[in-house]
Amino acid sequence: MIGKQTKGKGFRGLLEYLEGKSDARLIGGNMFGKNALELAKEFKISRQLNPEAKRAVYHVSLSAAKDDQLDDDKWQEIATKYLERMNYDPDNIQFAIYRHADTDDDHIHIVASRIRLDTGMVVHDSWDYVRSEKVLRSLEKEYGLVQVTGSRSKQARTPSTGQIRRMKREQQEYESGQRQTPPELPIKVKLQQAIDEAVQDKPPLPLMIARLQLKSIEVRIGFTRTGKSKGISFKMEDQPFSGTDLGSAYTFNGLQKHKQVDYEPKRDDERIQRLVENPNLAREMLEKHLQRLAQEKQQQRKSRGLER
Numbered sequence: 001m002i003g004k005q006t007k008g009k010g011f012r013g014l015l016e017y018l019e020g021k022s023d024a025r026l027i028g029g030n031m032f033g034k035n036a037l038e039l040a041k042e043f044k045i046s047r048q049l050n051p052e053a054k055r056a057v058y059h060v061s062l063s064a065a066k067d068d069q070l071d072d073d074k075w076q077e078i079a080t081k082y083l084e085r086m087n088y089d090p091d092n093i094q095f096a097i098y099r100h101a102d103t104d105d106d107h108i109h110i111v112a113s114r115i116r117l118d119t120g121m122v123v124h125d126s127w128d129y130v131r132s133e134k135v136l137r138s139l140e141k142e143y144g145l146v147q148v149t150g151s152r153s154k155q156a157r158t159p160s161t162g163q164i165r166r167m168k169r170e171q172q173e174y175e176s177g178q179r180q181t182p183p184e185l186p187i188k189v190k191l192q193q194a195i196d197e198a199v200q201d202k203p204p205l206p207l208m209i210a211r212l213q214l215k216s217i218e219v220r221i222g223f224t225r226t227g228k229s230k231g232i233s234f235k236m237e238d239q240p241f242s243g244t245d246l247g248s249a250y251t252f253n254g255l256q257k258h259k260q261v262d263y264e265p266k267r268d269d270e271r272i273q274r275l276v277e278n279p280n281l282a283r284e285m286l287e288k289h290l291q292r293l294a295q296e297k298q299q300q301r302k303s304r305g306l307e308r
Contacts, residue, residue: 001062001136002105002148003082005128006197007114008057011047012040016297017201018098018109027108028076029096039096039111046094046113049120058088058114058123059200062136063107065146075099075108078139083112085135086128092118129189191217191236192246195259202260206271207289210282213275221252221272 008014015036018024026034033039047056062082064070070078079097080090088095095112114123140147167186173179185193198211209219218235232243232252243251249258256263275281 001064001068001078001140001145003060003062003132003136004196004200005058005060005132006193006200007055008059008197009055011043011057011111011113012036014057014059014111015039015096018100018111020297020300021100023101025072025099027072027097027099028079029094030090031094031096033096043094043113046115046117049117050115050122053115053122056114056122058110058112058125060110060112061107061200062110063105065148066105068106068145070106070143072099074143078143079108079110081139081142082135083110085138086131087123087125088112088114089116092116093123187237187239188241188246191234191241192250194236195234195246195250195255199255199259199261202262203289205255205261205263205268206275206285208255208261209272209275210285210289213279213282214286218279219276221276 019026019036031039031042033042043056047053050056060082062078076097079095083090083093083095093113093116095110098109098111100107100109114125115121116123137147139145170179170184171182174182194212194215194217195208198208198215203211209221212219212234216236220233220235222231230252232250232255234241234243234246243254248254255261271285275285
């Protein structure tokens, strides 16, 4: 299995996106809601326990290998065990599971609250990307699934040995009370996570760039003499990184191949150049995108009404 995880602020937008797929099915979880609107209202229960939590949403997609055959019950078991082993106690956090078949790979989406119902505290998630790979390998063995090389280990460059040692030391100090704040992730990892979050819905490349710019991440794309795009680089907190620095999934071609970022030169190149030259256009582009989504959802509701 391949797992991708992100953390975000809003439940409703994510839930409506997942439900909006033509083949989407809500197959499990521990909530009463039967649709995106009901689930979003229910998630407010945990959010109200800790209104200061900035990123209350935990979103995971798990994809099975092509030769694996899983029914809804098995997917529910796997999702629940995955959450439990990632420190998300299924008895004390809210979660819902959607199943999609809109790609060649059978996959599910888990939407969970990072706020515990019993304590109101945010789930401790240090080293969650490393832990996720270990959990997935153990679940593959447990359910007799195809053994997959971790996507992140192949596609993303990891922090240096020195950075990992520093984080471990700071984590130990934090847990022992010698340090008041948890260890801060290396900028490279924070940048990788920001990109992962920006591409979770497989957006057009200009929209991905706009989302990163609104997070104060500078994006640069080189162009050939004939105007074709080639190469991509990023700058976060004044530190520059090429796509290659981050890993094969973060290069210009890798974003399209591994992250399914949508790129069409004739449609996108002019918008990309304008964004790169004037990042102030990012908010306008994002607002137009949200307006289009709202119009599409309204049209879908009208169509469903006519069908009934």
